[in-house]
Amino acid sequence: MLTGEHGPAAQMAMSILSRMAVIYGAEELLDISGAHIDSTIYIGDAGLEYAERLAELGARVAVPTTLNVSGLDERHWQEWSVPAEWASKAYRQMVAYQSMGAVPTWTCAPYQTELKPAFGQQIAWGESNAIVFANSVIGARTERYPDLLDICCAITGRAPAAGLHLERNRAGDILFRLVDVPPKLQADDSFYPVLGHLLGKIAQERIPVVDGLGATPTEDQLKALGAAAASSGAVALFHIVGVTPEAPTMDTAFHGRQPQRVVEITLSQLRAARAELTSAEGTGLDMVVLGSPHFSLAEFRQLAPLLYGRTRHPNVEFLVTSSRAMVMLAEQAGYLAELESFGGKVTVDTCILATPMLPPHIRTLMTNSAKYAYYAPGLLNTQITFGSLEDCVRSAELGRIVRDESLWRG
Amino acid sequence: MIQGRAVVGGNAEGLALVSDEPLSFWGGYDHRTGEITDRRHPLSSQIAAGRILALPFSRGSSTTAAVLLEAIRSGTAPAAILTTGDDTFFALAIIVASEMYGVTLPLVAIPADAFASLKTGMYIRIEADGRVEVSAVSGEDFSNKL
Numbered sequence: 001m002l003t004g005e006h007g008p009a010a011q012m013a014m015s016i017l018s019r020m021a022v023i024y025g026a027e028e029l030l031d032i033s034g035a036h037i038d039s040t041i042y043i044g045d046a047g048l049e050y051a052e053r054l055a056e057l058g059a060r061v062a063v064p065t066t067l068n069v070s071g072l073d074e075r076h077w078q079e080w081s082v083p084a085e086w087a088s089k090a091y092r093q094m095v096a097y098q099s100m101g102a103v104p105t106w107t108c109a110p111y112q113t114e115l116k117p118a119f120g121q122q123i124a125w126g127e128s129n130a131i132v133f134a135n136s137v138i139g140a141r142t143e144r145y146p147d148l149l150d151i152c153c154a155i156t157g158r159a160p161a162a163g164l165h166l167e168r169n170r171a172g173d174i175l176f177r178l179v180d181v182p183p184k185l186q187a188d189d190s191f192y193p194v195l196g197h198l199l200g201k202i203a204q205e206r207i208p209v210v211d212g213l214g215a216t217p218t219e220d221q222l223k224a225l226g227a228a229a230a231s232s233g234a235v236a237l238f239h240i241v242g243v244t245p246e247a248p249t250m251d252t253a254f255h256g257r258q259p260q261r262v263v264e265i266t267l268s269q270l271r272a273a274r275a276e277l278t279s280a281e282g283t284g285l286d287m288v289v290l291g292s293p294h295f296s297l298a299e300f301r302q303l304a305p306l307l308y309g310r311t312r313h314p315n316v317e318f319l320v321t322s323s324r325a326m327v328m329l330a331e332q333a334g335y336l337a338e339l340e341s342f343g344g345k346v347t348v349d350t351c352i353l354a355t356p357m358l359p360p361h362i363r364t365l366m367t368n369s370a371k372y373a374y375y376a377p378g379l380l381n382t383q384i385t386f387g388s389l390e391d392c393v394r395s396a397e398l399g400r401i402v403r404d405e406s407l408w409r410g
Numbered sequence: 411m412i413q414g415r416a417v418v419g420g421n422a423e424g425l426a427l428v429s430d431e432p433l434s435f436w437g438g439y440d441h442r443t444g445e446i447t448d449r450r451h452p453l454s455s456q457i458a459a460g461r462i463l464a465l466p467f468s469r470g471s472s473t474t475a476a477v478l479l480e481a482i483r484s485g486t487a488p489a490a491i492l493t494t495g496d497d498t499f500f501a502l503a504i505i506v507a508s509e510m511y512g513v514t515l516p517l518v519a520i521p522a523d524a525f526a527s528l529k530t531g532m533y534i535r536i537e538a539d540g541r542v543e544v545s546a547v548s549g550e551d552f553s554n555k556l
Contacts, residue, residue: 016505023417023501038472044441044480050510126472146475146499148506204432205467234432234467279449353437375471378437378448 001156009059013152017160020149026160034117034140035065035154036110038126039147040097041354042071042090050148051096054155062157065102066110068127069294069354070094073347080347080357090355102154106349107323109223109294111138119245122165124153128230129223129293129371135237137222139245141165144236164237170246171255172209172239174202175262181270183214185407190274190388192221193370195265196228198273202263205234209253211241220296227293228370267410274408277373277386283400285385286362288312288392291321292351292369300330300339306393307342313399317362318344321351342396353379366401368392412524414492416540418504420516422490423535426544427461428528429453435481435499436473444486462534463488464525468499478503482513490516490536494525518542 001014021029042048071090072082098104105113110125111133117123117140125131125142126149134140143163145153153159163169176199178186185191199208208229217225217240229235239247247253290303303320312318320339322330327348330336339346352358353375365384367373373386387395391403429452433439438448444459459481468474478500481487491500500517508514516536528534528544535543 012509016502016509019505020498020502023496023498025496039476041473041476043473043476044484046479046483046507046510047476049483050479050506053510128472131472144472146472146502148475148479149498149502150472231434231471276450375437377450381447 007058009054009057010155012054012057013059013155016149017152017156017158021160024143024160024162026162028161029158030122030161030165032122032124032153032157032159033063034121034123035061035063035150036068036123036125036127036130037065037097037102037150037154038068039151040068040070040093041147042086042093047147048089048093051093054151055096055099059100059155061101061154063154064115065154066105066113066115067097067102068130069108069350070106071350071355073350073355076347077355077357081359082355082357086356100155105323105325107294108351109296109323112296113325122159124150124159126150129227131236132226132230132238133223135164136226136239136244137219144234170237171207171257172253173206173260174208175259176208176210176265177262178210178212178265180266182267182410186213186215188388188407189221189224190368192217192225193228193368194270194274194277196225197232197277197370197374198265198269199238200229200231200233200235201273203229203233203235207237207239208235209239209241209247209250209259211250213240213243217243218298220299223293224370228374231371231374271408274386277370278384279377280364280383280385280401284364285316285366285395285399285401286364287317287319287358288366288396289319289321289352289372290368290389290392292353292371294326295320295322297326297329297333300335301333303389304335304338306390307338307344310342310393310397312343312396316396316399318342318396319347319352320344321347324348366392366395412520412542412544414518414520414540414542416516416538417496417501417519418514418517419538419540420490420514421536421538422462422516423533424460424462424489426464426528426530426532426534427453427456427458428464428530430466430526432467433465434468434471434474435477436471439477439481441477441480441484441486444481458488459486460489462490462492462536464492464528466494466525467497474499475503479506482507482515483511487515490518492525492528492542493517493519494522495519
């Protein structure tokens, strides 16, 4: 491919990939059988020029490839404050990646589509929350690929034989032992993003192993945990003893070795981590936003009864971000009617962090997502409060922030 | 003098901007201005454009590479980046920038103890072979150089 016999796009992709393979310390490249492209997010002209250069050179993906969120909700952007120039450039970037033969999933939760990978499958994925889910919850194998390189892997069908692709690099590093965490709290959705935030902060780029979890977390709870840990740290793989596929026992999770470090997780540490996810002071509220990572069908199902018979306060927007496929399923299942009568809206294919949709008067947000909570202050220059799904709905109804603290008191 | 490893080789010199906390460029670096915008980060509000940016590694979002590429194209990138390990996100952005625009900046990995001796405001010169020369700069000189 380096000499151009597979065409100029494959040559460019292989040129970048082979230079990177050296930096990854790989002695060779391995075959992959799937890719997820995070480079779809429109950031600026360089990313667009890169996508269009590859597309003009005739790039085609060599393996089944899903696409991450874009910079535009094609159908609803005009209802928000997205500048027309942004919309047109973000759209060009979408067209460029779609032209390479990738599936237009436009979601940061590709692991909740039909195209999710299988245990042991070698893949090249971008998007930090998708990477950590694929590795940890599914047991597929991907390194933490950055934007721009994910598409080189998809075009060539190859990835550096290094990092988390290799069995020997998938052992746990740090043991996190839950002590004194009430079972009622462990059963609550809001526990998982907070635990993930704490794991990421302490583990940084190492592999955390959690022991002592009394509950069996749902797929969406594990999704929230991973997204949080990949925001506050560079976590690309975690194990939960007795829950995730590479950790049936503690010994398996650590590949028979001793942990480098043991950390006890207490309720008071979790309370502090929860407090870090809130930057706002006071009870003022302009908008509730849910769905980072993208809301799943199960989450729409959970939300609908909470909204029943209620309406949002006129001064508070209520937004759910998801993929077009998931919203279609939620509509068919009848979950969207409650959202509409509550006064809520849906944005698809993108999220508030990836498209400049929020009007300037939106200053204070509330969310149940640690990822939104982590990134909103820096990316959107807004204040944010973290709460449970129930807290978010009640606050939107009352027009001010209210949070049920009872679970966190212990 | 610190002997580092040139992950991406090149020459650069300038004033250091140093933190021992990793940074996600997505949500942490404004490529239009070169400002560090992660409000939880110790370097929040500092302008990193043209500086020798020293961070142990990048964190979090896989969009960090794309943001650094935009910054290189816009001329708002650091003059060089020093890390403690081979940071693939930074390396990729620089390699793509050289492929697309023919511009580059040095990325050098240095030992953790040498990294710990770096301080914001030091004057740093980086050679293509990964040598890093550090000279302390007084507060007065520092503001003159800015």
